[in-house]
Amino acid sequence: MTEDPAASTAPARAAYHHGDLRAQLIAAVRELVETHGPDGFSVAEAARRAGVSSAAPYKHFKDRPAILRGVVSEAMDRLRAAMEAGAASYPAGSIEAVAAVGRAYVSFARAEPGVFRLVFGLTEGHETAPDLQSKGERCFGVVVRAAAACLGLPPENSDVQARAYMLWSFVHGHSFLTIDKKSNVASDRIDDWFYLLTVSGAILGLPIRR
Amino acid sequence: MTEDPAASTAPARAAYHHGDLRAQLIAAVRELVETHGPDGFSVAEAARRAGVSSAAPYKHFKDRPAILRGVVSEAMDRLRAAMEAGAASYPAGSIEAVAAVGRAYVSFARAEPGVFRLVFGLTEGHETAPDLQSKGERCFGVVVRAAAACLGLPPENSDVQARAYMLWSFVHGHSFLTIDKKSNVASDRIDDWFYLLTVSGAILGLPIRR
């Protein structure tokens, strides 16, 4: 998948052997999850879409949960890349960079709501997956670094972490409410760049005295 | 279920007829959803737990999605009641009342994570359910009214609605991150009453100039 030069872009009907099946299966599952929801996918249907027999997936994945984990892992890579790209498109340390991370997050959720839900624990038996856990932490790290740079404090600072977590909560909640259609007129205003900037600033700037 | 005097509290082995089955089924599904996750339940298993044949549920619900809708509907009633109780336990118009609504929300999610996920769109084919939609709006109404009272503005005010939505996003996101175990040390601090108060105040008080 990663060391693959260009075959994955072409339909690559591919020979008998090696049609880049692993990546094709993940793509098929992504499609299924988007159209039928998380848990609305089956190994059989994914194999069908990839044009192979129902036994073929087991040459690449141990079992059904392993396929889901593969999809989630790949999705987390893309999510983190999107967040980083968002941050990089504004001056380091600016509040705009912080808001851009949030905006990238929401955009991802909107673009792939099924996969987004899958990433966030909607599937059973994913608790035992240390690699996924660490990928999640790396995503959070993007938020923390942006917040730290903006506040001029080290990322290890516990107030920075608390505020970054609050920002994440806000953006995460907005993402879910939006894809669940629970949104109102009010939710549309948050997509407004100005609102996102303002609420980000408020959360970062809130006086934590104690 | 509602007009039932006291039978639902007792195990109520009940006669052949009428053992308050509808309510018992909903309770069984709640249990299943908590232990096996949303979509991890089956009509057959729910019937088994309620001690009836697998055909019995169809006397009370049209089909499987209808059972899910019943569970969600009942859960939304309880969620709204909890939010209202939270608001009522502090002076009307106080920021504490606003924060208490949020705290009730998070407590609900923590107490019944499976049902909470179910409520928020994780199940297929619930798009066609106007009664659920309106129940959701009534929940949001609790937040809006608390925010309006605190700001001294009418609930119809669009800024009030926008800020209420932001509060809801924040609390919703925190709820999900918490039950998904995506939380860190940082998330625990938000359960701290003082933090919740502060961030609520920040969101309500943020300067929306435009």
Next chain:
DNA sequence: TGTACATCAGTGAACGCGCGTTCACTGATGTAC
């Protein structure tokens, strides 16, 4: 360059399973007279 062989990635048939739903039925309940 050619051959022998281990490995790899697929096939396709088969399995057992539990599910959602239906059906004709039956016993208990509530009501009219």
Next chain:
DNA sequence: TGTACATCAGTGAACGCGCGTTCACTGATGTAC
């Protein structure tokens, strides 16, 4: 108060279905000499 009867809420057997997974297999690929 008693009886006749409509209705209601259950039974249990049966159906067809698609799924996850295994199995022995086979043809293509890559490598050693």
